[in-house]
Amino acid sequence: MSNYFYDMIPREELERMPYFPTVGEFVEWMEKTYADMPALSDLAHTITYQELGERIARRRAFIESLGLPKGSHIAIFDRNSQDAIELFLAITSAGYVAMNFPASLPEMAVVGSCMKFDIAAIFVREEFMPLTAKLQGVKVLPASSIAEEMAPVTIVDKEQPAAIFFTGGTTGTPKGAVLSHRAFMRGSYNAIFKPGKVIGVHRYIALLPLSHVFGVIAGMMGCFYTGNLMFTCEDMKATIGKLPVIKPTILVIVPGICDILAGLCKMYGPQFLGGNLRMIISGAANVPPRLVDIFTKFGVEFCFGYGLTETANLTSANADAVTHPTSIGKVYPGQEVRIVDGELQVKGDNVFSGYYKDPEKTAEAFTEDGWFRTGDLMRIDEDGFLYITGRIKNLIILSNGENVSPESLEEPFYADPCVRDAMVKEDTLNGNPVIAVEVLPFMPAFEGKPWEEVVSYVNALVDKINATLPSTHRILKVTVRTEDFKRTGSMKVARV
Secondary structure (H helix, E strand, O other), rough: HHHHHHHHOOOHOOOOOOOOOHHHHHHHHHHHHOOEEEEEOOOOOOOHHHHHHHHHHHHHHHHHHHHOOOOOOOEOOOOHHHHHHHHHHHHHHOOOEEEEOOOOOOOOHHHHHHOOEEEEEEEEEEEHHHHHOOOOOEEEEOOOOOOOOOOOOOOHHHHOEEEEEEOOHHOOOOOEEEHHHHHHHHHHHHHOOOOOOOOOOEEOOOOOOOHHHHHHHHHHHHHHHOOOEEEEEEOHHHHOOOOHHHHEEEEEEEEHHHHHHHHHHHOOOOHHHHOOEEEEOOOOOOOOOHHHHHHHOOOOEEEEEEEEEEHHOOOOOOOOOOOOOOOEEEEOOOOEEEEEEEEEEEEEOHHHHHHHOHHHHHOOOOOOOEEEEEEEEEEEEEOOOOOEEEEHHHOOOOOOOEOOOHHHHHHHHOOOOOOEEEEEEEEEEEOOOEEEEEEEEOHHOOOOOOOHHHHHHHHHHHHHHHOOOOOHEEEEEEEOOOOOOOOOOOEEEOOO
């Protein structure tokens, strides 16, 4: 066992939280273990874990009444509401397969997704109902649907599918990653590991979309596994404005939201965070060291890590961001990793079953001996800390045949406190292929300065970085952006 994680929390708390291989077993345990503790709130109403468990059981009874064969795929088309949270746990604990649709999905994408992923029924938020008008052969039901009676959990094998998550939408047609109960629950168990006491001491907010694996596992499941209180979030902007009222102790967010919060703290002071914030867990994109520095000065511990939808979100985590600000941390227990030709490969309970109805892409994702190919280039230091050095599909091939990782060239830009984001790519200059960079400045660092000074700073930074690089790797074209990059749903910079 990795002492790095098992030593994070008190032994007596760790012993209270066993690993459950299926969602049904977990839901039953959660209700009994944390019965009278507050579980879920929309600020107006708060329910306990016992009440949450009973409502999930009533949702299960309603789902059972639909007469669908066990294993059928059931979608949820909602915002981060109490309905959505209860439905997800009800569907998966009743022996069906859950799939959260993004709230931003347009009408034809809803139709296409229902067809592609064989959706038998879809629970829909009232405001989204018009977007389902063209669905055929799919039971369309209000997200508020619930029965009066309760139904027990369904016993399933841990290898049966629990949920399907969208993945890969920024590089082509979105795929559906199938997470078995075993994989989903291993990722959820990994989410308990945070420095210090974890049971019943935190106030979470469901800020990240539940259609994203990070929001479900690190956020929702991490909260419920440790008996903490989750606040729903049906409008991110409005909810962020309520931070002084909610007074969260922990935030599970992406770096883009961290940047927004840093800006609000600059305007209103760190008390805008509510006064009780102890920890930020961030991921899904590069975390600049300047964010670690900003929030550390506010007395907020910063933790981040690495994972993919295919590895149930959590592969590694770094609880030592101050001393290792560029590392994605150490590998969670319950899995093995190896580095082959620079690529991180993973095997273990947390690895997905495959892409739904896409055997070709599934085969490509695994090596002949069964290891999942992450596609990410890594190195590991003598203390076991992992570092991303690039992504295989992003490699730039130089004229001499050498491969250059754009991420490795971006790293020194992110280390600079005056840079918000940077993207290195291949481009042309005077008709010749060159390495180029687009830089989005962190404008609060240039407050009151003319734009010319911003441009001059960025160009000087490029010169400084180039001086450390071989001549073949130097950046020869620089663009200083006045507008934000196009971003993915998780607010990563989209490489287009």
